[in-house]
Amino acid sequence: MTLTASPETGASPAAQQVTMSGAINRALRDAMTADADVVVFGEDVGTLGGVFRVTDGISRDFGEDRCFDTPLAESGIVGFAVGMAMAGFRPIIEMQFDAFAYPAFEQIASHVAKMRNRTAGKVNLPIVIRIPFAGGIGGVEHHCDSSEAYYAHTPGLKVVTPATVEDAYTLLREAINDPDPVIFMEPKRLYWSKGSIKSALAATTFDSFGRAAVRREGTDVTLVAYGPSVDVAMEAASAATESGWSVEVVDLRTIVPFDDETVVASVRKTGRCVVIQEAQGFAGVGAEIAARVQERAFHSLHAPVLRVAGLDIPYPPPKLEHFHRPGVERVLDAIARLQWGDDPDTRFLTSASKGGDA
């Protein structure tokens, strides 16, 4: 094992400028250095370093025993990880793309999520399933799905999605340390985004799970977002100041466990809330958040919680994806519809006028 073979390795305590994919690579290396039971496997993660180069150089530096290619079969990869975990390893596996993880869904939903429960706590599965997800990279069909709701709806899984480079490092380290399975969803559009991380070789304490981060403070509206929608929310918040709105942005960081406390505290303060997700909106994570907010903070709300989500369509072809993905304009429109005056704006809610006589 040569820890200095790559420019991204070496135990410098100083903060380093890296891309998100570099931060994830660094987290994998640091976790592998800290714990000999941590192994990485999946399709193309070895020699190639993954199609997004997230595992670049790891097989070379840690050896093929620690980072290896598998046959091309997602259900097999996840099931193999279940067995490896039972033998004492902490597998980190890569599903190459969001939609390519669907063949593994039975393994994830019936085994990964349930093993601790089925065995009354005798067998736990410390597995991290990394899934590059969501769009915005001009990917053709089956490469850009937002699949987080399937996992968040499955009891027994933690669902994590970083929005910043620093979080990509710390949340992944925390996921690897977690005694339970974690679906680690990497917003692939942000792989090339830059930020700084403080790499920690030792297994230090990470405590971000279940703690949303307030990325920007404000007093008029709360934007709740996660993963690939946080930078959209931040941009919208900046733009909203031109209209005189002071916007707070809450980044969930982990969808499961969910941080009701931070979200509700923010909405109680601002009195208005918009939830943003890139995934199709119907029955999605945003719907859950909206429901939770109104269940807990109804009397603090001056307007219904609105959702800005992807359209309820299969992910569109590259030249049409910008119509689908929630952008700054759609977020600003939603903010504008938060009943600042007395007339609710139901322009795009035609069914509202067909629900019986008022």
Place this chain on the structure above:
Amino acid sequence: MPAPMPVQFLDDQGHRVHVFNDDYPEPSSEQLVAAYAAMVIGRRFDIQATALAKQGRLAVYPPSRGQESCQVGSMLALSQDDWTFPTYRDSMALVTRGLDPVEVLTLTHGSAHCGYDPRANRTAPQCTPLATHLIHAVGFASGEQRKGRPTVAMAFVGDGGTSEGDFHEALNFAAVFKAPVVFLVQNNKYAISVPLSKQTAAPSLGYKGIGYGIASEQVDGNDAMAVLAVLNKAVAHARCGEGPVLVEAHTYRLDAHTNADDATRYRVSDEVDEWLRRDPIARLEAWLRHEALIDDAFVESVAQRAEAFVADVRDRMSVDLAVDPMSLFDNVFATPTPQLLEQRAMVEAELEAEEASR
């Protein structure tokens, strides 16, 4: 390549024959006598469990009467430190392995999922989703091999399960990683109601290993001597690093799929009668008596042991086991999420209110 005909040591009457068995050493007398006793006890247990299901003591029971050679032979071929990955129909095998029969029946009793400690018993939870556990066995065996431990994993599947994708992914992964796994296909001729002819066009299920580069064999699954001979060798083959083995055992499910099934809707009694004439216990008993390895006194003593065994099961299953509603919230995660704690408090309050209203 598997033998062109199932390997056989004893014909239907228990006469010693030589059908493609030249490659297999005859099992020791001790192992054969132990197999006889375990089959008698195992069958008695199986009949008792079916009776408990009919009495409503078990929610359901999937019997394996008629498959005693496979159930017992597979377990006697393993060492204490080996692991097994069973299906729901392999309760007899687990009892043979020495697991507490009441813990084995917990799943169908309905008070918990897996009733035994998989680690302490070196036995994975009985698996209901078909073939999904085979790839766990592969990952586990590969993990054990990577840790330098000489463990072999014995994984069970039925004829229907060989049609599942995970069966094929498991074979392929096992071959690629040279995992020390023995796959035992108990071809009992029916997947609930669907006969083998509608399941596969392969000349034998044992042939399914060929395309994956796996050593494969087929054996008379009602001939305990043949099953032991083939599995003894398969386990040795896997243990010494030669890679996985696929064994198809031709047997027959004498009972319906479960007590909730009516087998007369899809098969004729003549067929069952024909298989009753190939009774695995009678065959081995005839040969052991012929060789003077057992006598009337021994047969009687085994019958008594079997009665004592099921009397204990009956006694312990007739007591209503206490269930704790609060246990619902244990073991979803190592540490419950805030949302689970809220739901726990709700159920607790419901129970207190119920208690107060009595």
